[in-house]
Amino acid sequence: MIRQRFSPPWWARNPHIQTILPVLTKVDRPRLERERLELDDGDFIDLDWQGQPKSGQVIVVIVHGLEGSSDSHYARRILAACKTQKLCAVVHHHRSCSGELNRLVRGYHSGDTQDIHATLTQLKQRFPDSPLLAVGYSLGGNVLIKYQGEQQDNSLIERAVAISAPLHLAACAKRLEKGFSKVYQSYLIKQLQQKMIGKISTPSLKNLMPISQTEIEHLTTFHAFDDQITAPLHGFNGVDDYYHRASGLPYLSQIQKPTLVIHAKDDPFMTHAVIPSSEQLAEQVEYELHDNGGHVGFIDGGTPWRPRYYIENRILSFLTSHLNQPENTTC
Incomplete structure (x- = not known):
């Protein structure tokens, strides 16, 4: 268990500032191309693409939180970071979160791994040589943890990160x-x-x-x-x-693909019940627990008008650190 890698500035130590300020200071909206995936049950999933992968290039799959989308502050920032590093990225929208109600009476929920599996399967069929990397935020992080634990070595995701996941x-x-x-x-x-x-x-x-x-x-x-x-x-x-x-907590011990989990002790959405013991962590799970950070915040510098964040660099460092990427990484 890793502690104190992240340290907020004095003005951002309050968990509500960490949680709310990012919503109020979004980075510019990226240019994305929408694709609709038709599902076997007659419903659909919308994907928002930033770039298209060339042969063998990695794809970063972004799974948003409850009522989030590609417009969420954290999605905008990770998309911008991917663009800077010339990585292709795609946002998987939960049903009804892309701006249009889904067709069925059912929607999405915190343990719904069926839809993310459908998206990953489609991507793997179309881009068989491209490693799939994934990051999930809040509810999306819980979904990823559960998916990784269910699929174990059969997971289509090579490496995953879960931020502020409500595991209990x-x-x-x-x-x-x-x-x-x-x-x-x-x-x-x-x-x-x-x-x-x-x-x-x-x-x-x-x-x-x-x-x-x-x-x-x-x-x-x-x-x-x-x-x-x-x-x-x-x-x-x-x-x-x-x-x-x-709940994703019981699945942490079943994960067989490298997975990073990041929590803040002061997350106003959670209690310490989400914090796993060392016995609950599989060997392939790396766990970071920080004293501060709020819910999907982790502001580590800048100013209140232009905050700087910890998690984007940490996410991409973990996701790409052990991959052999093609010489031409331009997406």
């Missing part, structure tokens, strides 16, 4: 019901509610929804939302079953 979902849901963390919960729940109301307003989906619009509007916590919507829509027997089966 029940504990994280309780944490978000306390103190200032309720602000984050309210912000995200409102987005989820709007999507569910959008599905109720879709004639072909209305009768498949397990709940009415009025009832949706009264779901003000993740625990309630996951119990009344997430669990029944995705085949779980209630919220406890969902949290148990979807």
Whole structure:
């Protein structure tokens, strides 16, 4: 377990500054090309590409967090870092997160590895010589950890990084019901509610929804939302079953491909329940625990108007450090 690699400036030691300031100081939006993948169940996944790989060049797959997208602050920054290092990158959008509601009543959830596997399979079929590297943020990090543990040596990802992953979902849901963390919960729940109301307003989906619009509007916590919507829509027997089966923590011991996990002790979305013991870590898992960093923050310098970040360089250093890249790395 690694500590103290990251140290924030004096003005960014508060976890809420670490969490909120990145949202307010986004880097410029990158130019991306959208591709739609049709799924076997009749739904779709949207991918946003930055460049196209030449033969044998690596592809960095970016998996966003809850209600995120390629427009999220962390996605913009890792895309910019990939461009600087001439690495091709693609953002995998969870269903309904690319700006358009998905076609089915089901959506996405913290343990949904089916969709990322579909994306990775498509990429591997089209670019068989290109190593797939992946980084997941928050919910996306939990998805990657679970995928790596499920697939073990069969994982299509050569190396992976998980940032601020809620590896113990029940504990994280309780944490978000306390103190200032309720602000984050309210912000995200409102987005989820709007999507569910959008599905109720879709004639072909209305009768498949397990709940009415009025009832949706009264779901003000993740625990309630996951119990009344997430669990029944995705085949779980209630919220406890969902949290148990979807949490990434038990999968850390099963991972057989190099994987880096980064957490901050002061993450306002989490408790220490997400922190694994050394016995829970497979040999291929490298774990970084920092005293500060907030939730997907990790500001390590700059100014409040132009903050500088720790995680982009760390992510790409880990992902590419053991790969033999072609001489021409231009994407």
